[in-house]
Amino acid sequence: MTPDNDDSSGNVYHGLRETVTPPDRQVVADILLSTGVFFDSEIAIGVELLDERLAKGPSSGYHFVFAIQDGREVGYACYGPIPLTRGSYDLYWVAVCKEAQQQGLARRLLRAVEQRIAEAGGRIVYIETSSRTPYAAARAFYRRCGYEQVAVLRDFYAPGDDKVIFAKGVDRPAT
Amino acid sequence: MTPDNDDSSGNVYHGLRETVTPPDRQVVADILLSTGVFFDSEIAIGVELLDERLAKGPSSGYHFVFAIQDGREVGYACYGPIPLTRGSYDLYWVAVCKEAQQQGLARRLLRAVEQRIAEAGGRIVYIETSSRTPYAAARAFYRRCGYEQVAVLRDFYAPGDDKVIFAKGVDRPAT
Numbered sequence: 290m291t292p293d294n295d296d297s298s299g300n301v302y303h304g305l306r307e308t309v310t311p312p313d314r315q316v317v318a319d320i321l322l323s324t325g326v327f328f329d330s331e332i333a334i335g336v337e338l339l340d341e342r343l344a345k346g347p348s349s350g351y352h353f354v355f356a357i358q359d360g361r362e363v364g365y366a367c368y369g370p371i372p373l374t375r376g377s378y379d380l381y382w383v384a385v386c387k388e389a390q391q392q393g394l395a396r397r398l399l400r401a402v403e404q405r406i407a408e409a410g411g412r413i414v415y416i417e418t419s420s421r422t423p424y425a426a427a428r429a430f431y432r433r434c435g436y437e438q439v440a441v442l443r444d445f446y447a448p449g450d451d452k453v454i455f456a457k458g459v460d461r462p463a464t
Numbered sequence: 465m466t467p468d469n470d471d472s473s474g475n476v477y478h479g480l481r482e483t484v485t486p487p488d489r490q491v492v493a494d495i496l497l498s499t500g501v502f503f504d505s506e507i508a509i510g511v512e513l514l515d516e517r518l519a520k521g522p523s524s525g526y527h528f529v530f531a532i533q534d535g536r537e538v539g540y541a542c543y544g545p546i547p548l549t550r551g552s553y554d555l556y557w558v559a560v561c562k563e564a565q566q567q568g569l570a571r572r573l574l575r576a577v578e579q580r581i582a583e584a585g586g587r588i589v590y591i592e593t594s595s596r597t598p599y600a601a602a603r604a605f606y607r608r609c610g611y612e613q614v615a616v617l618r619d620f621y622a623p624g625d626d627k628v629i630f631a632k633g634v635d636r637p638a639t
Contacts, residue, residue, distance in 0.1 A: 328548075330548060331548060334547065334548060371620075372509065373503075373505060373506060373509060373621065374620060374621050374622065375621065375622040375623075376622070377619075377620055377621070412619065412623070413619060413620070415617070415620075439615070439617055439618070440614070440615030440616075440617060440629070441615075442590070442614055442615060442629065442631065443614070444552075444587065444588065445546075445549060445552055445588070445590075446548065446549050446550065446552070447549065447550040447551070448550075448587070454615070454617065456617065
């Protein structure tokens with residue numbers, strides 16, 4: 290765990306953790322459920338990525354960062370290199386549980402992910418999300434964090450539910 | 465195998481096969497290698513998808529169609545439903561070996577895939593490809609087959625090597 294208590298918002302922030310253990314299956318499920326945004330099938334996929342990581346280690350291509358507050362995991366991000374690319378990464382998830390939102394934790398997780406990716410030689414981070422209304426706050430958040438909307442795939446998830454793709458270069462100074 | 469000898473180009477066309485057996489690992493590798501377009505790492509992924517299919521069956525999410533000419537597999541397509549979507553499919557590969565090109569086999573494979581997807585309730589087929597020059601003929605081919613370029617992700621594969629995304633609705637009559 291990285292001690293990291295300099296949150297300028299004044300909230301007590303206790304750190305990040307990048308190791309992954311089996312109890313994190315429940316942690317991930319609880320965080321995703323608490324947001325109220327994700328379908329059950331999406332939560333299942335979130336846990337599946339953690340299972341892949343537990344089974345195969347870093348070679349799974351799935352990396353996790355957990356945000357800890359008062360000794361409890363209140364948010365996490367999952368990212369990894371995109372196969373067959375040189376330096377492109379996907380941010381698969383960034384989620385903070387309901388009670389810990391509005392404290393800058395998601396931004397902090399995102400910054401940590403971007404830093405890890407840049408350190409690993411990554412060039413670009415991609416985020417794919419839905420055009421549905423429950424994701425409007427997420428899309429605004431990605432824009433505030435310097436992500437640019439680079440594509441919209443109409444009706445990708447379902448009729449009327451587009452895929453929106455955001456991208457940010459991380460070999461440039463972070464915003 | 466589906467007998468199918470009505471190719472209007474006048475070439476003898478012997479059929480399609482959708483079953484998958486272990487010797488198809490070599491078939492897939494040979495076809496991809498013969499095109500001269502793919503990196504070794506891409507060929508490895510092509511074979512990996514076949515391995516997934518052999519290991520898990522249709523629930524792998526990878527479906528194959530082989531084109532047979534004179535008793536030999538000369539081309540194939542691989543496609544599957546995109547997880548977390550309702551009716552979106554990816555065409556992962558369509559490839560015809562060098563000696564059998566220019567006979568309409570790729571188009572026939574693509575049509576077979578679109579028909580299978582439509583029958584399975586699919587709505588949209590996506591094809592992702594590279595902006596590099598060796599893929600120019602493939603991109604022109606997709607356009608001729610009714611695919612529309614819906615997105616370009618700059619520098620996705622590598623600096624100067626964009627991802628180009630094509631899409632086609634298959635619940636409409638095929639073109």
